[in-house]
Amino acid sequence: MKIVVIGGTGLIGSKLVARLGEHGHEAVAASPNTGVDTLTGKGLAEALAGASVVIDVSNSPSFEDAAVLDFFETSTRNLLAAEAAAGVRHHVALSVVGTDRRPDIGYFRAKIAQERLIKESPIPFSVVHATQFFEFARRIADGAADGDTVRMPSVAFQPIAGDEVAKAVGRVAVGSPLNGSIEIAGPERTQMDDFFRNALETWGDPRKVVTDPHAHYFGAELNEPDLVPVGDATLGEVKYADWLKDNPPT
Template identity: 80%
Template sequence: MRIVVIGGTGLIGSKVVARLGEHGHEAVPASPNTGVDTLTGAGLDEALAGADVVVDVSNSPSFEDAAVLDFFRTSTGNLLAAEKKAGVGHHVALSVVGTEERPDIGYFRAKLAQERLIEESGIPFSLVHATQFFEFAPRIADAATDGDTVRMPSVLFQPIAGEEVAEAVCKAAVGSPTNGRVEIAGPERFRMDGFFRTALAAWGDRREVVTDPDAPYYGGVMREPDLVPADGAALGTVKYTNWLATNPPK
């Protein structure tokens, strides 16, 4: 099976490409690094020639509200148009748990706009909704830093290893289109402030985590269920402390 992976040189995309290749598929990484630009359309037609499946795990270089919305609308629109010309039979996209619940948050609103374009395209599709990746924990902490403190709400938080996100994306890519969503999350559910207290201590980071119910996340104040999946989600098996033992923060 020829599977083109948009964003195939990034964190999740490179794992998807490697895993698909190990299972005998022709996995083609497509990104600006390989001459494919979904924002301009450059290289798309050539990359998608003969593709059976397109996997989109790309992300916006900016999370500013207007920029991220423009990225996903433009990129996804160009990609879907090229897929129709190429006769691609299955579009798989990685999205975020909670997009429908929090359209008031800029990043979530942009991902929801992306999903709507996919759903209305007429191309069979599968959407994978993931919780936050372990790999992004340092970045989340940095964004919440105020001086020597890290301000975090005490809402539920259920992060997942990037490797298990890639595994779920690959499973969707080689399966039949669901024309719907599947949710994935890590095996452990935490309070967000408690998770980061434990994480910073494990990193040897001296910043203090302060519980703040009004601390913003992606520009919005989180409510209790916003960052965790609904019942029935597929859960990973890798616990954060085990993952951290072989993936120390850089």
């Protein structure tokens, strides 16, 4: 089966392409690096020819509110139109846990717009909502740094390994369309400040984590359940401490 992975050269996309290929599928990595641009439509028709499934794990190059909204609306419209022309039978998108609960957050609002376009399209679909990835923990800590301190709220946090995200998305992609969504998360739920306090210690990072209820995440203050599943969810098996053994901080 031909499966086109939009954003196929990125963190999750590259893992998906490799995993799907190992299972005998014709997995095509589609991204600006391979000549496919969903914002302009360049290369889409050629990439999607003969495809049964399209998986969209692409991301906006800018997280500024207007830019990220424009990216997801424009790229999703172009992608869905190209899929309809190519006869694609299943559209799969990777989204974020909690988008529906915090439409005031610009990035989440953009993902809501993306999902709305997908649901309004006649193409059968599946949406996978994932919690934050282990791979971005260092970037999040650096973004919250204030001199020698890292300011974090004490809200529920349940990150997941990128490999397990790719595994879950790949499993959905080769199955029947859900015409709905599922949530995936890591196996351990903790408080965000505690997670980063332990993480910095494990990394050998001398900065101190300070609990700050007003600390921002994607430009907004968080409430307790914003970043974790509130109902049934598929949980990964890899704990952060075990993941670090194969992915030591650099």
